Amino acid sequence: MSECSKIPYASRWIALVAMRAIARSRVTRGLTGPRGTYFCTPCRCWHLTSKARLQTPPWLNG
Numbered sequence: 001m002s003e004c005s006k007i008p009y010a011s012r013w014i015a016l017v018a019m020r021a022i023a024r025s026r027v028t029r030g031l032t033g034p035r036g037t038y039f040c041t042p043c044r045c046w047h048l049t050s051k052a053r054l055q056t057p058p059w060l061n062g
């Protein structure tokens with residue numbers, strides 16, 4: 001049972017890899033991609049967020 005509708009990722013690293021792929025595909029379409037990861041306590045998994053709180057993805061610089 002998932003507490004939310006977001007895609008759960010087992011680890012921060014897996015979420016980061018997924019975020020990079022999703023962000024890249026969305027940016028090429030002129031859309032806003034995910035910019036950060038956060039740990040979801042109810043899910044006990046990692047999710048992606050469009051709010052860049054912790055760090056700026058290096059691939060979005062420049």
Ligand SMILES: [Zn+2]
Pocket residue numbers: 003004006040041042043044045047
């Ligand atoms: Zn969750």
